[in-house]
Structure formats: structure tokens, C-alpha cells
Amino acid sequence: MSPTNSKIIGPKITSNLRDIIAKSPTLSPSACTTTPPLNLDKLTDKYRHSSKRIMFFDYDGTLTPIRSRPDDALPSEDMIAYLKALCKDQDNTIWVISGRDEAFLEKHLGHIPNLGLSAEHGCFIRDPGSPNWVNLAEKIDMEEWKAQVAKVFQKYTDATPGSFIENKKCALTWHYRQADEQLGLAQSKECHRQLEEEIIPHFPVNVLIGKMNLEVRPSALSKGEIVNTLLRKHNHVDYIFCAGDDQTDEDMFKSLRESQIVDQDATFSCLVGSNRSETQANFYVPSPAEIVNVLNVMHLAVPK
Numbered sequence: 001m002s003p004t005n006s007k008i009i010g011p012k013i014t015s016n017l018r019d020i021i022a023k024s025p026t027l028s029p030s031a032c033t034t035t036p037p038l039n040l041d042k043l044t045d046k047y048r049h050s051s052k053r054i055m056f057f058d059y060d061g062t063l064t065p066i067r068s069r070p071d072d073a074l075p076s077e078d079m080i081a082y083l084k085a086l087c088k089d090q091d092n093t094i095w096v097i098s099g100r101d102e103a104f105l106e107k108h109l110g111h112i113p114n115l116g117l118s119a120e121h122g123c124f125i126r127d128p129g130s131p132n133w134v135n136l137a138e139k140i141d142m143e144e145w146k147a148q149v150a151k152v153f154q155k156y157t158d159a160t161p162g163s164f165i166e167n168k169k170c171a172l173t174w175h176y177r178q179a180d181e182q183l184g185l186a187q188s189k190e191c192h193r194q195l196e197e198e199i200i201p202h203f204p205v206n207v208l209i210g211k212m213n214l215e216v217r218p219s220a221l222s223k224g225e226i227v228n229t230l231l232r233k234h235n236h237v238d239y240i241f242c243a244g245d246d247q248t249d250e251d252m253f254k255s256l257r258e259s260q261i262v263d264q265d266a267t268f269s270c271l272v273g274s275n276r277s278e279t280q281a282n283f284y285v286p287s288p289a290e291i292v293n294v295l296n297v298m299h300l301a302v303p304k
């Protein structure tokens, strides 16, 4: 059974679990000089000996690999199956906390029973088991800043073939992944400079440097704020897992570092990717495939 294409299996798990762990590249010796690779033995041990767990997953670049077009970054069958299995366990509270909008998360993950969802970098939440979204940004005026940012983004879209604007309720994103690489990067730097000079001083928003995108959204809300709120609500947990791959996920890692709720020893904050010297995460894994593997390892860790 390969770790990434395996299906949910029954209770006889011990030898399969050992295989999965043994095959995992995260356990191989690594040249890491800063953030260490995720230790699946330790994770499994803590998971088994915990009684209430909370988990936070970013979506793009974490649960699913980055694709050229946002619409093509869809969840794999394995990922959905493992998330479903983990959400079934009443000792688990599981959230996907993403920059994506409600519609995308609802369409692709909304059918997973008991999965909590947060959209647009903490602006919207849908509690586990609830069909309703709550807009945490409803008191923030979006109209004026969005109009001005749209003008700036449009100027760079016109000058950068292949780039485009993603318009969300509380955020605007300029994507340049499909543009010429050098032109896209140069234009993004110039666009970022213009936003910082002309927009940011006048509105309660900030600019996020994403993966081949620039995103402007309200500064009052963040993924870290959502994590803080959820930790206050679930202050009896004794195991935390959190995974993310970009700047916005660092807010979650920071919240976990500062939280006194669970020992760092039972907190598995995990960067997906290679930028290990600058992260606040406790561990790293190289790719989203490893996170799907971790989901599998966790759901197999406790015999049902």
C-alpha cells in the first residue's frame, strides 16, 4: 500500500501504519539546519495518548498542490476520505482555514460532516455541523478600498498578459502565475510598492505576498485571529496539529507559539515547503502529499 494512494482500511492497522511511517520522506535524515522535519513517530505517539484534539489546515499548497489555475487545485479522493475519517472521531475538532472564498470551500469541502471552515483569511467561518456562514467582517466597509485596489490591479493586469484579478467578498487577489515569469515578478514588485504607497496608508487593509499573487484584505482579521478564537473555545485540548505553506499561515503558527493552552511538546505546527529558516512552525514537511500522508497516519493511529 503506498502512503498516498491508500484507501481507508479497517482496524488491523499496526503493520500498515509502521509501513507508512517507514516510507515517509519526512523521517529520512535531512540537511535541515533550522526547522526539523516532522517526526511521525512522535506525532503518532502524542495522537494516541491525547483525549481531545484540534487541527487547523490551510488549503492551497497544504491539502492540495499548487496548480497553474486556482480552479484546478481540487481535493484528492484520499484527502477527502482521510479528513472524513478524522472528523468522524468525536475527540477531534478539525478546521480548514483558507484564503479561498466560501463558495469554493463549500463546494469542495462543505459535504464533510463536522468539518469547520474559514474562508478569505479569517473573514468568514462555518462552524462544524452548521450549514451557515458567519461574516466576521460585516462591519468593515469594503466598497471604497476595493474600488481603488481594483483600479491598481487592473493597470497591472493590462500590462501583464496572463495575469488576472480574483474578486472575493473581502479580498482582491492579483494572480500572475500564468504570466511571463520575469515580467510577472517585476510587475508584482511595482504593484506592491504602489499599493503600499497609495492605498495602505488610507484604509484598514494590508497586502499579502502570496504564491505568485498579491492579495489585499482587511488587516483586522487573519488566520491567526481565528486560531486564537478557536483555542479559547477549545481550551481543554491536549493535542494540536496545524499545517500551512505561506505567509498567511505564519499567523496561525505564531498564535500557536504564543498560546499557553497546550505544551509545545504536543503542538505539531508544520510548514509545507522549503522556506524553513523563516517559519514560526515547529516542523516542516516537503509537500502537500506528505500532509495527506499525515492525515492517513493520524486516522490509522487509534484503532476504531
Ligand SMILES: O=P(O)(O)OC[C@H]1O[C@H](O[C@H]2O[C@H](CO)[C@@H](O)[C@H](O)[C@H]2O)[C@H](O)[C@@H](O)[C@@H]1O
Pocket (backbone or CB within 6 Å): 058, 059, 060, 061, 065, 066, 067, 068, 069, 070, 071, 073, 097, 098, 099, 100, 101, 166, 173, 175, 177, 210, 211, 212, 213, 215, 246, 248
Ligand atoms: O490560504 P490558502 O488556502 O492557501 O489560499 C491562498 C490563495 O490560494 C489560491 O491561490 C494560490 O493557489 C492557486 C492554486 O494552486 C495558484 O494558481 C495561485 O498561483 C496561488 O496563489 C487562491 O486562488 C487564492 O484566492 C487564495 O487566497
